[in-house]
Structures are given as C-alpha cells and as structure tokens.
Amino acid sequence: KQEVTQIPAALSVPEGENLVLNCSFTDSAIYNLQWFRQDPGKGLTSLLLIQSSQREQTSGRLNASLDKSSGRSTLYIAASQPGDSATYLCAGSAGSWGKLQFGAGTQVVVTP
Amino acid sequence: EAQVTQNPRYLITVTGKKLTVTCSQNMNHEYMSWYRQDPGLGLRQIYYSMNVEVTDKGDVPEGYKVSRKEKRNFPLILESPSPNQTSLYFCASSSRTGREQPQHFGDGTRLSIL
Numbered sequence: 739k740q741e742v743t744q745i746p747a748a749l750s751v752p753e754g755e756n757l758v759l760n761c762s763f764t765d766s767a768i769y770n771l772q773w774f775r776q777d778p779g780k781g782l783t784s785l786l787l788i789q790s791s792q793r794e795q796t797s798g799r800l801n802a803s804l805d806k807s808s809g810r811s812t813l814y815i816a817a818s819q820p821g822d823s824a825t826y827l828c829a830g831s832a833g834s835w836g837k838l839q840f841g842a843g844t845q846v847v848v849t850p
Numbered sequence: 851e852a853q854v855t856q857n858p859r860y861l862i863t864v865t866g867k868k869l870t871v872t873c874s875q876n877m878n879h880e881y882m883s884w885y886r887q888d889p890g891l892g893l894r895q896i897y898y899s900m901n902v903e904v905t906d907k908g909d910v911p912e913g914y915k916v917s918r919k920e921k922r923n924f925p926l927i928l929e930s931p932s933p934n935q936t937s938l939y940f941c942a943s944s945s946r947t948g949r950e951q952p953q954h955f956g957d958g959t960r961l962s963i964l
Contacts, residue, residue: 784952
C-alpha cells in the first residue's frame with residue numbers, strides 16, 4: 739500500500755515569499771502524483787498532475803517536481819499571495835492507478 | 851459546465867436508517883471514486899469504479915456499498931449507518947486515461963449520524 743506523508747502540517751509565510759511544500763511516498767512504482775488545493779468548506783481542486791515518466795510540471799506560478807528514486811515530490815509556489823491560503827494535498831497511486839492515497843495536507847496561510 | 855454533483859450536501863440522521871448519497875458527473879468519465887475526510891486522518895478512499903459494472907474496494911470499504919449501473923452515476927449507500935460514519939464525503943471522477951488526467955471533485959456531503 740502506498741503511504742503518503744506531508745510535512746509540515748501547517749505553514750505561515752508573508753506575502754511575496756516563495757512557498758515550498760513537501761510530499762513523500764513509500765512506493766516508487768507510482769503511476770502519478772497529484773497536487774490538490776482545498777479551501778475551507780469546499781471540495782478539492784486539481785493543481786498539477788505529474789506522470790511517472792515525468793520529472794516536473796508547471797502551471798503559472800506553480801511548479802511540481804517528482805523524484806521517484808527518493809520518493810519525494812515538491813510543490814513550489816512563487817511569489818505567494820493571500821489568495822494562496824488554503825490546504826494543499828498530494829496524492830499518489832501505485833499497484834492500481836485507480837487506488838489513490840492522500841497525504842494529510844499542509845495548511846498554508848499567506849499574510850499580507 | 852463540467853461538474854461532479856453530490857446530493858445531499860448536508861444530512862443529519864440516526865443510527866440504522868438506510869441512506870444514499872448520490873453522485874453524478876456530466877463529463878462522460880469512466881472512473882469514479884468515493885472518499886471520506888476526517889480530521890487527523892485525511893482523505894481515505896472508500897470505493898472506486900473503473901467503468902460501468904466495475905467496482906473495487908478502497909482502503910475503508912466496511913459499512914458502505916456502491917453500484918455503477920450507469921456511467922454518469924455512482925451512488926454511495928449506507929445500509930445501516932453508525933456514528934463512526936459521521937464524516938465529510940467526496941465523490942470524484944476522471945477520464946479513462948486516469949494516469950494522465952486529474953480527478954474532478956464534488957463539493958462534498960457532510961453526514962452526521964446520531
């Protein structure tokens with residue numbers, strides 16, 4: 739079973755600072771690694787998906803990397819804004835791509 | 851608008867009274883899945899379905915049933931709900947090429963079982 743861990747559980751940064759969120763997983767035979775954002779009282783919004791054959795994905799200010807050999811993925815958010823305040827979750831699948839394991843999330847607060 | 855719709859959004863009920871949470875998607879996705887989210891435990895997968903009439907257990911299937919008779923619908927059934935099933939539930943869907951395409955989530959259903 740794929741185990742996914744996110745550290746730290748919470749993070750507070752001043753506006754403008756770059757954010758670095760970490761995700762680690764136990765099974766390197768991962769099909770893909772997904773990053774999601776969750777706002778309070780809302781569902782999850784997909785941010786980036788990195789396939790097992792890829793090393794990184796980029797979308798605007800967001801960049802996610804995947805290192806299967808070390809079992810790590812990192813989400814970078816450049817020049818953070820108060821609107822980036824949310825909980826960020828990573829999820830990975832191994833064994834069966836339909837079976838997804840989530841990390842517990844990192845709660846991010848960006849202060850003006 | 852592409853979306854995953856869950857109903858109801860909120861429900862308070864009593865132990866033992868059968869309930870169904872509906873999930874419908876309008877994106878013609880083959881893959882659908884149910885999760886529950888609990889404080890300190892994160893999101894855990896209950897059941898998933900790769901296509902019509904194909905369902906598989908996730909990590910926490912006990913006490914739940916699902917069916918996939920149509921592509922667009924994937925209801926979650928609690929035959930005899932218990933208080934430990936009080937949680938926030940999410941339905942999600944994805945295209946057949948789920949390795950390359952992200953999952954789309956509904957807004958959630960908050961269940962309270964007394």
